[in-house]
Amino acid sequence: MMTASALPDTQWLRDLELITTAAMAAGEKALGFFRKNPDFRYKNEDRSPVSEADYAANDVLKERLLAARPNYGWLSEETDDDEARLGCETVFVVDPIDGTRAFIAGKDVWCVSVAVVHEGRPVAGVLYAPALIELYQAAQGQGARRNGLPIRTSQAGDGDKLQIALSEQRVARLPAAFRAGMTRIAHVPSLAYRLAMIADGRIDGTVVERNSHDWDLAAADLILDEAGGRLAGLDGQPLAYNGKQVTHDLLCAARLSVLDPLVAAAGGSGPH
Structure with missing residues (x-):
């Protein structure tokens, strides 16, 4: 007989x-x-682009997901927010195209980001980058995979330079000692994909500037966590999703051994 504690894990695998x-x-x-x-x-509010492809992909996701789970809430970058989601324990958090600027420019680094968030934390997440033929998946407690194979964060040695993705302006604000031990990775158009790069060990960490949104982060947050890394605020705490406020302050993401030093460096790097 299945125990009550095992039931949600089975549900999240079905949701995945x-x-x-x-x-x-x-x-x-x-x-x-x-x-x-x-x-x-x-868009008028933040001058970010939205294309006909964003809306078309959003329609596919909304139709398929809510038909299958009509009791789940819905939060998407390309759907007017309905605060009814705040009354739902479980919510789909969706970015139909994360990296729209790259998509419009014909660059490969964009992805579809879909998460299931339960009581504020992601429990199933997918990033699909069709132009790269890459699929990232994770479910709570089940590890993370890329194209079906398990992934883990980098296990680089203490003497290796850290590979950190962040803006040149942010680098200039970091303490000199931290800068000396890192190499800057140039801009990655999709924030979700940037977190996936930490999850699969290609880079060690990133600083996420203010005003990222739930839909940019939720799926990648879980994938990174299941791969042995973490996304956190400057207080070191994990993010809560599906609140009334869906934007976030300055964040850091990294493999676990790098997170605390990165948080300390970013937190002391002056105002945005």
């Missing part, structure tokens, strides 16, 4: 299968617009 299928379908839909001069506009 569901969101994987939906994310891949949405990615293929978006791929149909890729490098074909899709129509786009700039």
Whole structure:
């Protein structure tokens, strides 16, 4: 007989299968617009671009996911926010195309990001980057995978220079001692994909500037956590998702041995 404690894990695995299928379908839909001069506009609130591909992928995700889990809430970058989600224990948190600027420019580094968030924390997450043919998946307590194979954060030695993705402006604000032990990784267009790069060991950490959103982070947060890393605020605490406020302050993400030094360096690096 299945115990009550085992039941949610089984549910999250079922949800992972569901969101994987939906994310891949949405990615293929978006791929149909890729490098074909899709129509786009700039949003009034933050001047970020949104394309017809974003909306088309969002439609695929919303139709598939809410049809399968009508009792789950919905939070998406490309859907007007409905505060009914605040009354839901479990919510889909979706970015139909994370890295829209790269998508519009014809660059490969963009992905579909889908998470299941339960009581404020992600329990299933998928990033699908169709132009790169890469699929990242994680479920709570089940580890993280890329294209079906387990991934882990870097195990670099203490003497190796840290590979840190952040802006040149942020580097200039870091303490000199930290800068001396790191190499800057140039801009990665998709924030979610940047966190996945930590999860699979290609880089050691990143600083996430203020005003990132739940949909940028939730799926990648879980993938990183299951791969042996962590995303945290400057207080060192994990993020809570599906609150009334869906934006976040300055954050750091890294493999565990790097997180505390990175938080200390970023926290002491002066105002944004």
